[in-house]
Structures are given as C-alpha cells and as structure tokens.
Amino acid sequence: MDVSQYLRLCEQLGHEPDPAKMPLASSDFPEEVQVAFFIFSVMTDRWEGMSGMYLGKDWNNLDYIFKVYKVSDIKTIFFFLKIYENIVVGYKAEQADKRRKAEERKAKSAGGGKNYTHNVTG
Secondary structure, three states: OOHHHHHHHHHHHOOOOOOOOOOOOHHHOOHHHHHHHHHHHHOOEEEOOOOOOEEEEOOOOHHHHHHHOOOOOHHHHHHHHHHHHHHHHHHHHHHHHHHHHHHHHHHHHHOOOOOOHHHOOO
8 A cells, every 4th residue: 555545545534644653765765765665666576486476576687777777875775675675575484374374274074074983974
C-alpha cells in the first residue's frame, strides 16, 4: 500500500490519517538508502530450485552495477543493500512458512475424518 492508497482508505472509512501509520515512500529515506533500493531492484534474484525458496540477491555483478551507475559511496550503499536484503529474505521466508502451514491445514481438513476398518460397512 502506498501513501495515496492509505489516504483513500482513510477517507473511505472516515478515519483521520495517522502519520505514524502512513506507509513510507522511497523519497522519505536519505539519498544513500534510495540508491540502495534502486541498486537492489536492478540486481537479479536467486531462488532455490527444488523448494522455490528465495535466497536473496546475486551479488556477482555488483561491482559492474556500481560502475554503470557511478556509485561513489560504495561502502555505505553496500551496507544498506545487505540490511535491505536481510529484511526481504526474512519477509519472504515468513510468507513461505505461512503458505506452507496453510497448505498443511488445508490438506488435513480435506482429508476429513479417519477411516478405520471397524467403521467401514460393506
């Protein structure tokens, strides 16, 4: 949800917008963090093949990306990139765990009751 969606939702519900609950835009962050967000979006994702688990970004081309976009403060940008990656990996792992648990609950409920030989008529 972005700021405009949040404001529309507040208007529809008749609530006063709360700045503490308002989603942040990338422009709310310092320039170094904005650059890190951009570089992060350019980097390719790595996924585990069998489970489809998100592993983070592929860091092999980072030097090339820094050169192409003429990043001068590499250490600071790298620092924010790693922090952001940790947040994203953690979030995606949480989401995958929730999906897995939901699928397990669905499979259990779809199985219905247990069949025992003494219950079977025939």
